[in-house]
Amino acid sequence: MTELTFQPEQLKSARRLRALSLRELSELLEGNGFELSKQAISKYENAIAQPSTDTLAELAKALKVSTSYFFETETIQLNKIEFRKLDNYSVRETERIVEVVKIELAKYLELESILGIESVFTPPEIDNRISNLNQIDDYAEELRTKWQLGLSPIPNVIEMLEDNNIKLIQIRSSVELDGFSTFANDDFPVIVLNRDKLDEKQDRKRWTALHELGHILLDFVDLPQKEVERYCHYFAGAMLFPKRNFLKEIGEQRTKLSLHELASFKQEYGVSMQAIVYRAKELGVISQNYYRQFFFMLDQLGYKVNEPVAYYGKKASSRFDKLLFRALSEEIIDIEKAAELKDMSVEEFRREYPII
Numbered sequence: 274m275t276e277l278t279f280q281p282e283q284l285k286s287a288r289r290l291r292a293l294s295l296r297e298l299s300e301l302l303e304g305n306g307f308e309l310s311k312q313a314i315s316k317y318e319n320a321i322a323q324p325s326t327d328t329l330a331e332l333a334k335a336l337k338v339s340t341s342y343f344f345e346t347e348t349i350q351l352n353k354i355e356f357r358k359l360d361n362y363s364v365r366e367t368e369r370i371v372e373v374v375k376i377e378l379a380k381y382l383e384l385e386s387i388l389g390i391e392s393v394f395t396p397p398e399i400d401n402r403i404s405n406l407n408q409i410d411d412y413a414e415e416l417r418t419k420w421q422l423g424l425s426p427i428p429n430v431i432e433m434l435e436d437n438n439i440k441l442i443q444i445r446s447s448v449e450l451d452g453f454s455t456f457a458n459d460d461f462p463v464i465v466l467n468r469d470k471l472d473e474k475q476d477r478k479r480w481t482a483l484h485e486l487g488h489i490l491l492d493f494v495d496l497p498q499k500e501v502e503r504y505c506h507y508f509a510g511a512m513l514f515p516k517r518n519f520l521k522e523i524g525e526q527r528t529k530l531s532l533h534e535l536a537s538f539k540q541e542y543g544v545s546m547q548a549i550v551y552r553a554k555e556l557g558v559i560s561q562n563y564y565r566q567f568f569f570m571l572d573q574l575g576y577k578v579n580e581p582v583a584y585y586g587k588k589a590s591s592r593f594d595k596l597l598f599r600a601l602s603e604e605i606i607d608i609e610k611a612a613e614l615k616d617m618s619v620e621e622f623r624r625e626y627p628i629i
Contacts, residue, residue: 277344279329281320284343286375287336288318289368298335307331348382349375351463352456366448374465377442378457380614384596387605394438394461396490404494406507406555412491413511424515426542428586430479434464434486435592441482443468443591451477454485462489476545476584483509510552513544519552527558530567536582546580547571 288298295311302309309328316322324332333340351374356367385392397419399412417423420437427433431441440463452466464485471478487508493501522538523530530553535546542549547568554564571577597614600606606614612622 277341279323279343280346281318283345284314284324284332285318286372287332287338287342288314289365289372290338290376291336292365292369293336294365298332301335302331305331305335307335348458349378350458351375352459354453354455356450356453363448366446370444370446370448370450370465373444374442374463377444378440378463381440381442381593384593384600384614388596388600390596392438392461401490401492402494403491403504404496406504409491409504409508410511410516413508414515414517416490417512417515424518427479427513428543430482430513430543431591434482439464439486439489441466441591445469451481452485454488456489464489474545474583475586476539476543476548479513479543479586480509480545480548483512486512506551507555510544510548510555514538514542514549514552516556518542519556520558523549523553523558525558527553528563530559532581536580539580539582539584543584543586545584546582547577 288295291298293301295314298314299309299311307328309331313322317324329340329343333342351371354367354371397416399415399419401412403409403412414424420433422433435441438461440457440461442463442465444465445468447469448467449470450467451470452464454462454464457463464482466478466481471481484505487505488501491504491508493504496504523534530550532546535549538544538549539546544552550559550564550567553559554561559567568577574581597606597611601608601611608622609619612619615622615625617625
């Protein structure tokens with residue numbers, strides 16, 4: 274039998290998941306009646322010293338993990354993550370988010386392994402070098418063809434991305450973060466969405482997911498970061514409301530747009546009214562002056578935060594859940610394992626999924 278070895282990175286991971294500093298963890302342990310200095314914890318995390326069995330038990334209790342967590346081999350490595358708009362936010366929270374994503378990805382890969390599924394991401398064979406906005410419209414239309422989407426509205430963006438072997442992870446965080454993207458193990462793309470910011474606005478969730486897809490797929494030629502963000506916004510619009518459809522339905526030149534027609538297109542294409550107006554401006558359908566006037570009007574009416582018409586879209590289970598219930602129904606895993614993969618107790622799992 275292979276002897277288990279303490280993994281220092283797992284201790285650091287567990288601490289970051291709880292968003293604790295070394296000092297705060299030391300104080301938490303002291304509150305539980307166990308003295309351990311922050312210097313000692315640092316030595317454990319940096320493989321300078323080995324914790325005793327009793328110390329591991331106290332660390333596990335304080336960090337709300339099992340002692341076996343400290344012996345698991347780290348298999349998920351994330352490429353550099355750019356937390357756009359979060360430069361001044363707590364490093365502790367961004368570290369916690371990274372650890373949550375790594376754990377969710379590990380469970381995802383474990384479930385695929387249990388089912389004998391190998392999902393390999395293959396970049397679409399399209400020239401992805403982008404230096405102007407027209408190239409983005411061409412790329413989006415070709416990508417829709419490659420992924421067999423046609424020019425019709427996309428019913429479920431999350432499902433579409435997962436069908437094309439892009440891992441979607443949904444987290445919860447109070448920070449002003451919609452989402453981000455990266456690669457895991459230098460191999461497969463990951464898009465992370467913040468449910469606390471997006472669950473109530475499905476149109477914004479769709480837009481954010483495709484904005485992040487732009488970061489994954491497109492190669493921007495010598496563009497400053499601010500322009501890259503603009504181009505990724507444009508890509509999201511081009512995917513949701515293709516240029517050919519847009520000019521046919523809205524027209525190539527307009528002096529005004531009505532809230533009623535924008536609401537209708539929002540329901541059909543699953544894109545916000547504001548994003549439609551933004552796309553109209555970028556395609557030259559409306560003038561810059563009218564664009565500013567329109568957003569001033571929205572602000573006066575109180576519609577910039579909450580538009581007058583909501584988009585609910587098509588609800589669907591995530592690919593992870595589908596794989597989970599497939600493994601459960603085929604008795605490849607038992608209900609205890611299913612509950613573990615969902616971070617639930619068996620009782621919670623049965624309450625959430627009563628037909629099991």
